[in-house]
Amino acid sequence: MITIHLNRPGFAYEVHSLVKAFYPDQEVRVTDPVNAGGKAPERAPGEETQEPLKLVVSFFVSEEAQAAGGGPEVCRERPQDIPEDRGAREEPEVCRERAQDTPEGREPQKPQEVPEGREPQKPQEVPEGREPQKPQDIPEGREPQKSREASGCGTSVRLLSGDRMLCQDELRLAPDAPEKEIRDELKRLLYRMFSAHLGRKLPWGSLTGIRPTRIPMGLLEQGWKNAQIAQYMRENYYTSNEKTALAVSIANRERHILRDIHYKDGYSLYVGIPFCPSICLYCSFSSSPLYLWKDRVDTYLDALCKEIDYASGAFADRELNTLYIGGGTPTTLEPYQLERLLSKLEQSFSLGGLREFTVEAGRPDSITREKLEVLKNHGVSRISINPQTMNQSTLDFIGRRHTVEETVAAFGLARSMGFDNINMDLIVGLPGEGAPEVEHTMQELSKLGPDSITVHSLAVKRASRLKLFREEHREMTMTNSQEIMEMTARYTREAGMFPYYLYRQKNMAGNFENVGYAREGKEGLYNILIMEELQTILALGAGAATRLVLGQNRFERIENVKDIKNYIERIDEMIERKRSVLS
Numbered sequence: 168m169i170t171i172h173l174n175r176p177g178f179a180y181e182v183h184s185l186v187k188a189f190y191p192d193q194e195v196r197v198t199d200p201v202n203a204g205g206k207a208p209e210r211a212p213g214e215e216t217q218e219p220l221k222l223v224v225s226f227f228v229s230e231e232a233q234a235a236g237g238g239p240e241v242c243r244e245r246p247q248d249i250p251e252d253r254g255a256r257e258e259p260e261v262c263r264e265r266a267q268d269t270p271e272g273r274e275p276q277k278p279q280e281v282p283e284g285r286e287p288q289k290p291q292e293v294p295e296g297r298e299p300q301k302p303q304d305i306p307e308g309r310e311p312q313k314s315r316e317a318s319g320c321g322t323s324v325r326l327l328s329g330d331r332m333l334c335q336d337e338l339r340l341a342p343d344a345p346e347k348e349i350r351d352e353l354k355r356l357l358y359r360m361f362s363a364h365l366g367r368k369l370p371w372g373s374l375t376g377i378r379p380t381r382i383p384m385g386l387l388e389q390g391w392k393n394a395q396i397a398q399y400m401r402e403n404y405y406t407s408n409e410k411t412a413l414a415v416s417i418a419n420r421e422r423h424i425l426r427d428i429h430y431k432d433g434y435s436l437y438v439g440i441p442f443c444p445s446i447c448l449y450c451s452f453s454s455s456p457l458y459l460w461k462d463r464v465d466t467y468l469d470a471l472c473k474e475i476d477y478a479s480g481a482f483a484d485r486e487l488n489t490l491y492i493g494g495g496t497p498t499t500l501e502p503y504q505l506e507r508l509l510s511k512l513e514q515s516f517s518l519g520g521l522r523e524f525t526v527e528a529g530r531p532d533s534i535t536r537e538k539l540e541v542l543k544n545h546g547v548s549r550i551s552i553n554p555q556t557m558n559q560s561t562l563d564f565i566g567r568r569h570t571v572e573e574t575v576a577a578f579g580l581a582r583s584m585g586f587d588n589i590n591m592d593l594i595v596g597l598p599g600e601g602a603p604e605v606e607h608t609m610q611e612l613s614k615l616g617p618d619s620i621t622v623h624s625l626a627v628k629r630a631s632r633l634k635l636f637r638e639e640h641r642e643m644t645m646t647n648s649q650e651i652m653e654m655t656a657r658y659t660r661e662a663g664m665f666p667y668y669l670y671r672q673k674n675m676a677g678n679f680e681n682v683g684y685a686r687e688g689k690e691g692l693y694n695i696l697i698m699e700e701l702q703t704i705l706a707l708g709a710g711a712a713t714r715l716v717l718g719q720n721r722f723e724r725i726e727n728v729k730d731i732k733n734y735i736e737r738i739d740e741m742i743e744r745k746r747s748v749l750s
């Protein structure tokens with residue numbers, strides 16, 4: 168267990184994320200002046216024999232700086248004043264957004280690392296083995312970093328094991344340093360300290376956000392060259408050469424894919440179907456097993472159609488660019504229910520400018536010829552059939568309750584019916600799987616020949632049964648490695664695919680990323696639009712979160728309740744929530 172004590176609010180999420188990335192198997196708890204309640208639970212006998220670690224992050228302001236009126240608003244307690252037994256909680260209550268709009272197993276969160284027009288900064292110290300470099304050519308309009316005067320403000324960081332100091336460092340801050348700059352500097356300091364202490368680097372360096380490609384994307388928009396961006400990322404965030412290259416190449420590809428879409432004048436639509444044939448071990452969504460709701464799916468559709476009736480007029484002056492039906496598993500709907508939903512969407516929205524219509528069929532055990540016919544008849548252009556793994560024993564373990572043969576059959580059926588854009592999701596780091604098992608999955612997918620493959624790195628979410636499972640089956644490996652990620656990249660390359668979008672999650676196996684690979688012209692536009700937060704997404708259904716893009720890094724969310732019963736009973740309230748913001 169690692170406890171983190173901060174004497175200033177606003178930094179808990181980033182510090183927690185970074186520490187967790189260095190210590191993926193440890194429970195990490197944070198207290199700060201806001202998150203100070205609660206108590207650490209008692210440990211089970213034998214659960215942990217090591218001395219717990221304590222990270223103390225103290226912002227301070229010297230008396231001179233205070234007298235001069237400088238310094239950030241902090242609790243003015245020195246490191247030694249932090250009480251040891253201040254209450255703890257498992258994770259800071261921040262950034263828990265629902266991933267209603269991405270393929271299963273994902274959870275988008277707010278971005279943190281997009282440079283907001285600030286000057287590139289130079290790290291104080293480059294980690295071992297890396298030569299500090301200066302950007303050779305800073306684009307016009309951007310000044311090289313100004314050196315800040317050392318001041319009486321700063322942050323001290325100490326890592327302790329019991330009373331024993333393991334390492335410490337300190338950061339000096341200008342009295343007027345903006346919060347974003349303090350956050351970045353603190354993350355850099357922590358990264359250097361932990362990587363020196365543990366002798367280990369992280370592939371994504373000090374980046375803790377979910378959308379690392381937004382950094383190169385933002386800089387490309389400002390006219391930076393690829394080499395400058397790569398240098399900036401390596402120096403400011405300590406990203407590895409491989410991850411830097413991946414992020415920069417994906418940003419370029421995204422810009423190319425979106426070049427003729429007027430996404431700022433348009434919008435995308437998400438529709439959520441929150442039922443699944445069974446609940447996967449790793450699922451953290453609010454999906455429900457279909458057998459519990461079988462008799463009320465029509466009632467759910469009644470409520471959804473009511474929301475569609477309202478939403479159809481909300482953006483009448485804008486073009487609908489992409490439509491995504493996700494969940495859950497939309498193909499748990501019976502053919503007549505799918506017919507009803509798709510007809511309703513057709514009648515309600517103007518689909519003339521639609522660039523992509525995706526239905527996440529998802530679970531192979533939910534796919535039938537009749538359902539695929541309905542999708543085909545309504546112009547669905549892209550579907551997902553998600554094996555996650557092609558190893559039957561793993562499928563049985565994770566509660567997917569379908570066979571490898573069903574995946575192959577569903578894929579063959581969809582192809583034979585003319586679906587020419589089929590995505591397949593897989594997960595790396597599943598219980599008991601290593602490189603040979605992942606390679607087997609890649610070989611089987613290569614034989615099928617999907618148009619895109621999304622490779623996820625398993626993320627153990629607090630709300631999933633997998634977390635409990637992991638605690639009960641500590642002998643079971645759930646790992647990922649750079650070699651495995653490179654192997655999946657190689658197979659997709661050999662299949663003629665390119666990486667076109669990526670995102671990260673907390674608690675990912677190996678602290679890697681999820682990457683979408685696709686053949687030219689088969690990329691999922693919706694995935695790019697939502698991950699780069701480029702377009703307003705109007706979201707309907709239980710647990711759906713509408714995200715309005717109001718300007719550069721300005722967003723507003725309108726959330727529906729997650730619970731299906733609540734959604735049905737409170738549908739008028741859900742509509743009113745939207746109306747109050749949109750009208």
Ligand code: SF4
Pocket residue numbers: 271272442443445446447449450451452454494495496529530
């Ligand atoms: S239970 Fe459903 S939503 Fe959850 S991971 Fe499995 S298929 Fe996806």
